[in-house]
Amino acid sequence: MNPTVLDRKVVRLIKRWKEERSEPVCAFLYDKKTLRERAQACVGSLPGGCRLFYAMKANPSKEFLDCLAPVVHGFEAASIGEIRKVRKISEDKPVIFGGPGKKDAEIAEALQRRVTLIHAESMHELRRISLIAGGLGTVAQVLLRINLRASFPEATLVMAGRPTQFGIDEEDVPEAIGLAQSLPHLSLEGFHLHSISNNLDASLHARLISVYWDRVTEWKDRFDLTLRYLNAGGGFGISYTDPDRSFEWPLFITELGKVLEERQLPGVELLFEPGRYLAAACGYYAAEVVDLKCNHGKHYAVLRGGSHHFRLPGAWQHSHPFEVVPLEHWDYPFARPEVLDVEITVAGELCTPKDVLARDVRVARLRVGDVLLFHLAGAYGWTISAHDFLSHAHPEHIYFDDTQGELI
Known part of the structure; x- marks a missing residue:
């Protein structure tokens, strides 16, 4: 996957959100078609005598397990909770x-x-x-x-x-x-x-x-x-x-x-x-910019969301790849804050300076109300994060599969 190219399906889903809802965008979006095809390619290319099991710790959602069960030879589980999830979809896998x-x-x-x-x-x-x-x-x-x-x-x-x-x-x-x-x-x-x-x-x-x-x-x-x-x-x-x-x-x-x-x-x-190799490229994390500020000479974008949803960048200490999805919707009676050609540090809504998803990334243009779309978020995202820190609302989880040309 090339993370510099916006996925049109995902962008359509984000724009549909803004048309139908008033609250800021905050969601994981998962592409089941890509997941299925990626697993099929890996399984189909293995030499004889090899078997592929999905390490479900990467993403144990029912939707992912349902999608992968007909493709992989089995599942690797790291707790009885994960085993129960498998057995809910198959008694004999x-x-x-x-x-x-x-x-x-x-x-x-x-x-x-x-x-x-x-x-x-x-x-x-x-x-x-x-x-x-x-x-x-x-x-x-x-x-x-x-x-x-x-x-x-x-x-x-x-x-x-x-x-x-x-x-x-x-x-x-x-x-x-x-x-x-x-x-x-x-x-x-x-x-x-x-x-x-x-x-x-x-x-x-x-x-x-x-x-x-x-x-x-x-x-x-x-x-x-x-x-x-x-x-x-x-x-x-x-x-x-x-x-x-x-x-x-x-x-x-x-x-x-x-x-x-x-x-x-x-x-x-x-x-x-x-686990990661199958699931990472099949997921996105979308979070709307709710504020822009310059503090001690550094520019910050503050998101509706953050590391309590998507802990991976903080855990691994890297700037996670993202794209700007520009949205034209603006409800306020005053000017829309924006920055042009600056380096941005992307922070979340938590009361801790460690709530950072990317540091010093140059953007051509960014406005409050635009959405940052983080790629490679299908593995070790939601389930490894501190969901309830500060009791913020959880993101939505949206699964789509356009095998028949439709988003669901």
């Missing part, structure tokens, strides 16, 4: 249950709701899963999540190769395998090796898979394991700051094919869990 802080009640309900796999994050968790599965008269299928000792310096987020709260230290793999094999209500099905997030280098990601494959092959041979899965997680990146940079999925698929040709693990399926 495969679900992988991950996350570092699973509670006993969550594990029990997950097993009762027939999750396919559970990522075991520690020795203690392995013992608890077996005990709970035994109480339910079942056997839990688990993958050991391993924090590798390799270094992965080139991604935005790194979750392995250094101390983190995720997974079992690679040095403890022999003990973890031995424990999993000894527990009566566990079946060790494979390994989960999700080490980096938001990586933009497709060749690096393929090399990462080769590292995973080599490690798992070594453990399989050393401990005479029968394995069914290697879960390589997600981590395919989205660039929020450089529109000319992107994760080259076709290149990744080409390089992945070479890795799988060179490394054979008969009977082992390779699983992927993208």
Whole structure:
């Protein structure tokens, strides 16, 4: 997606808002057609023996799950709440249950709701899963999540190769395998090796898979394991700051094919869990400018909205890409404030200086009553934000799908 080109469908929806309502524009807008097509392209290009699960933490809305369920092989959930959302739309869609802080009640309900796999994050968790599965008269299928000792310096987020709260230290793999094999209500099905997030280098990601494959092959041979899965997680990146940079999925698929040709693990399926990569480009955040001011020589645009709706820019400390949607509607009997060819810092309506979505971005023209349309807002937007801080009204969530030429 080119964030410098306004999406006509979205602009029409924003203008319709101003025609029909008096309150300032504040909404997330989601393009289900783009989501569906993006997922279909990714799933359809995977080599044989690979499966794609949607990491629903990126955006767990019912509309997204309904849209993706016929396309992806399953869902990755990080809480019992997410598992319940999946089961509301499908009783039998495969679900992988991950996350570092699973509670006993969550594990029990997950097993009762027939999750396919559970990522075991520690020795203690392995013992608890077996005990709970035994109480339910079942056997839990688990993958050991391993924090590798390799270094992965080139991604935005790194979750392995250094101390983190995720997974079992690679040095403890022999003990973890031995424990999993000894527990009566566990079946060790494979390994989960999700080490980096938001990586933009497709060749690096393929090399990462080769590292995973080599490690798992070594453990399989050393401990005479029968394995069914290697879960390589997600981590395919989205660039929020450089529109000319992107994760080259076709290149990744080409390089992945070479890795799988060179490394054979008969009977082992390779699983992927993208979230952001599927969802980010399918969403927008639209917020109306309610004030313009110059303070200590800096220009500010104050929005109806902010980080309590869209926390991602603040959490990642970047200026989020946006476009100005000019609206001609003006109800006041006095002149409309505007700025021309200035650098603007975009702030929200919260009583904190940290409520900033973009800093020092040059705009040709901006007026009170225009709308800022933030791109790449389909993932890690609304659900990671502090919705009720200051008790401001929530934004609307508008889903559209023009597969038949209509907006809904």
